[in-house]
Amino acid sequence: MRQTFDIKGGPQDGRAHLPLLRRELAAQGLDGLYVPHDDEYQNEYLPDANERLAWATGFTGSFGAAFVFTDKAVLFADGRYTLQAADQTDPALVDVEGIPDPGAFGWLAKQELKGKRVGYDPRLMSPNDVAALGAAAAKAGCELVAVAENPIDLAWKGRPPQPMEKVVPHAVKHAGAAHTDKLDAIGAQLKRDGAEAAVLTSPASLAWAFNIRGGDVSCTPLPLGRAILYTDGSAELFIDEAKTDGALRRHLGNTVTLRPLSQLEDGLASLSGKTVSLDPDVASAWFFDRLGAAGAKILRQRDPVALPRACKNAAEIKGTAAAHVRDGVALTRFLHWLDTEAQSGEVTEIDTVMKLEAFREDLGNLNDLSFPSISGAGPNGALPHYRVSTASNRKLARGSLFLIDSGGQYLDGTTDVTRTVPIGPPSEDMIRHYTLVLKGHIALAAVRFPAGTTGTHLDILARHALWQAGLDYQHGTGHGVGVYLGVHEGPHRIAKVWNAVPMTPGMIVSNEPGFYKAGEYGIRIENLQYVTPAENIPGGEIPMLGFECLTFAPLARGLIDVKLLSKDERKYVNEYHKRVWKLLSRKLDGEAKDWLKAACARI
Incomplete structure (x- = not known):
């Protein structure tokens, strides 16, 4: 496990x-x-x-x-x-x-x-x-x-040692671009910004910029280290020597100098007199203190890797889509199990986590979970960030709702998906609340918007149906997601709080409105989607952007009140389920395939 x-x-x-x-x-x-x-x-x-x-x-x-x-x-x-x-x-x-x-x-x-x-x-x-x-x-x-x-x-006596997992190259077929090309592009941007160098403190930025991955952090394949990038595309990468080997050195090539992490302070001191880009949102005060003491001029700006990392290239989108189809097969097998064997009222939250993980393991290429699964039965589902433990473990009681939020890390993509299902017959309130959440999910999935639109502008779409019913949820609607990197990735997001980063083609973001009835149940529907140019709108005068769905697994038809859906919303559900059937049915057989066909039937 x-x-x-x-x-x-x-x-x-x-x-x-x-x-x-x-x-x-x-x-x-x-x-x-x-x-x-x-x-x-x-x-x-x-x-x-x-x-x-x-x-x-x-x-x-x-x-x-x-x-x-x-x-x-x-x-x-x-x-x-x-x-x-x-x-x-x-x-x-x-x-x-x-x-x-x-x-x-x-x-x-x-x-x-x-x-x-x-x-x-x-x-x-x-x-x-x-x-x-x-x-x-x-x-x-x-x-x-x-x-x-x-x-x-x-x-701290007996403090655990710092992780020393090997740093490994990440293939160009997954990354979509050689690290030398990435470093050249970042260097050119630094020059345009008036910087002579940039200090990277984010392990995710290191992983993306150098096409490397590691195992120092659970649920995220990160190598812990730092780097200094220069305008000519050269770089110094500071990594503990125990994590490196000849294969890594050959991968990095002549433009990257590999240095022990113990030499980082010396590396910062060498930037004396230079204009250095440093992100105050991700770099600690220690870096500002050291660069200031060295006599460097600090240019406070966003990590130069953050936006390129967020705007996925064609290979990253293709790989992520493939990972989601595989993951969707595992999730569909799990949902079939939930709808049949797990309806007894005796299955526990921990049982479900183990079962879903086993279905993902059966794929043969799961490298890790993308986060500890949120498995919430009944009132535990009303806690949006609940994590099951042996002390809190509940049975999936009949007449309740069950919420499962989970994901996997694969070489070609990172997944994150939430489904809410009934255990036994649902109440009228459960159906109504689920349908209101679904309406918000559809609104955010189907929207068309002009360039320059941020996630803050879009957030209200996911809440509108709930607001009209006097309801809301107290978490963000969408977060960025990496490609075989962090399941939570900036700088973009969809939330009430202001975010100044426009939605840009290639950005992957979650779509996850919810509703939580304290002490009774929680509902969340989450798919991942990415920003793409939209088809021309008849009579429209400006180019528009939209979202393309990445996550495919059936919705809970038994929780949908069709009368509350508009004609377009019903069409969306039917078209979505049509795609789910087309993509997943060929990879399923037996009872699971039969179940999927029924789950994807028109409403």
Whole structure:
């Protein structure tokens, strides 16, 4: 199994580790320490060695922060983790506060800490976050201190080693372009921007720019390292030597100098006097400090790889489409199983995760999951980011809804798909809510829009039917997705919050509106789609863009109230199911194929 269900951490970690941390704080002359969840690489999934927040407090959620002082500790976690934070911390040692209200910095600003020294690790924070922390510290009257060595790292006895998985070349047939061509194009853009070099701090940018992949992070094939790119297309790639071999050196060729990660600070110092591009949203304050000390002129701008990486080329789209068809076969077999054997009321959430993973494994080319599966039965499905554990595991009870959000990592593509299905006969409310979510999903799938349109402009389409019924959902509607890279990828997204990046041909984005009835059930329908020029609209005067669907697996026909759908919406469902049948039926046989035919019948 690639997914585990025993969540580590808990109150015992805080009881054992907070005294060790406080001893180290005293040794460094500190009265407190800010502990973010983020690691040095801004990873979504952290290597065990970088789970500092979990080590200090026992809280293992994927988003949070803490202040640890000599006399108390305060953990900040958002609404997704309210119950988990309470379960995993000792209330006698750790107070739990919310995000965004008050949030870590808001809380600090209201404290009386005159004369206190509060440490932070500049390797783990963006310069903007450091500035915000500094402003809060000033209001509290305390001194903010950048630590040279993280007190947690020094106090952590038996800390796991940093991952040292081999870095491997990623074939051009999957990447669609040689890394030398990519580096030349990035170098030319840097020159146009007035930069002489760029420092890449994002492992995803390294993976894409150099056509390499790694195994340092679960669910994402990332190599942890850094790079310096130059305007002539040459580059220095800083990777731990234990991860490299002759095949990697031959792949990189003469234009890329492979250097040990231990030489990174020397590499930054060599940029003295140069204009260097650096992204304040993904690079930590440490990079700004080091370049500033070296006398470099810092050009604050978006990572030059981010937009080219987001706009997939023809080979990346073709590979992703092929991966989705294979993945759709596994998902259809799973949905058939759900609709037959799993209707007993005795199947558990963990059973479903294991079954779906087995169907994906049967494909023979699954390299990893793209994220830990969200398997929510009944009220657990009402938690959008729920992760099943042995402690929370529920049965799929008859008369309930079941939500499964999952994906796979394949050499040619990354998948992410959500389906909601009934277990036993659904209620009228379940059907109505599902159909309203479906209407929003169709609106976002079928829209045509002019160049310059952002995801923020489009977000309302997915919510319109729900809003008219007095309903909504409290998460974004769509996130970017990489190609055998991160399942969550910027810089574009579809959400209420402002995003200035226009939807551009080649961008892959999810379409996942939902509805969550607290304590009862959750509904989400998610497909991946990519931006493409749209067919000419009769009578139209400007070129338009649209979305092409990548994900193919049947919808839950038993949850669709046809009376609530317009003629065009019914046509969309029928045309979508027609494509599902055409693409998947030839790869299925027996009962699963018969089931798919019925699932794709016209409504």
